[in-house]
Amino acid sequence: MRSLLQGFLIGLSIVLPGMSGGTVILILGLYEKSIRDLSRLNLKPYIIIGLGVLVGIFAGGQVFAQLFILYRDPTAAFFLGIILASIKALFRGRPTLNPARVFIVLGGLPLGAGTRLYYGQKRSSLAGTYCCRRAIHCNNAASRRPGKRCPYRDGHVR
Template sequence: MIKGIILGFIIVLPGMSGGTVFLIFGIYENMLKDLAKLNIKPYLPLLGGTLIGIFASGMLFALFFESFRDQTAIFLMGCLIASIRPVLKPCEKLNLQGTFFLILGLLVGYSMGGEPIGLMVETEEVSLILLMLGGILSSAAMIIPGIPGSSVLIVLGIYDSILYSIKELELLNLLTFGIGSVMGIFLLIKILNNIYEKYRSIISYFFAGLILGSSRALLPYSFKPYLILIFAIGFALVWVWSGKQKDSTNKVQERDEN
């Protein structure tokens, strides 16, 4: 339960990979095998704790977004940009192909990012189809180490919508997103994992470009010098955390060899 709460708090932050957390907890490989067999009973306490953590941190960030929009956005922007480190960590040295997909992702992310986001207001509506798609893609991506699921929501432009839905307990939106998340975990995780393993470098560079391009959605409405410090804190938080991924991966590999 405690691990689940920690996981829930972490994955709300853009740039924080759920797969990396699972590696650190030492449950990644067994969890994938169990999910493939639809054996979820051992993970129900983890799931319960994760939901508590997501709602608690979602409420917190929604309140911060409402009262301190620029400070919260620039902090999340630092988290988001720093997440490029774990995304590109398994890649080979940048080559022409990698450069192409990085630029392509940058252009796609920039075009999808839209205007700087703020916590949506009650009169705004978000497509249920988009919410379900966000749930499917973010949950499936979250399981892959190094790929931050919440960053997918920013790329899709619905991160603030999810925060608002949590804050206001918009049950229809949350249920739609939840159904999509379950579908993503059980239907797409194996497919995405296989695709990622086969085209790791291409996908990683493209996703890094998406992150860079979509980060404009977190630009502050007005610049103040102290925002640089807040950006640096968010950046450092994810940068240091992502460094744990390599250590955890090495431990798993050493255990397998033994």
């Protein structure tokens, strides 16, 4: 049962944006053992985990798709929280922060925020906006439903 649950969590992480199955395998403490077993071709313990992964991918995909449709912003905040929490788990057992690391982080945060604020205020070019909007709206799955027409397909933005 534990292996099935671990596989389910790995499958969910595959569906989540910003997360990877490898990260969850590392967080669950399965990474070293799985590398050792897979190098010896000992696959039997991973059949149940694989079934859990499949269930996690399909069930998680359906659930998260509905959550994104119904509750876009809270779901995105949830994903951001998961990603930020996984950073702490990845560095468990690593050396503590030293002044150089703190300086880099504290210097990088305002630099990134300033860049975003500066470039976020500028208007983009008409051609760039057109190309991006066309790519986003005409190539996503929602605009390809039967009866739906892409408003950008005829060459001009309405």
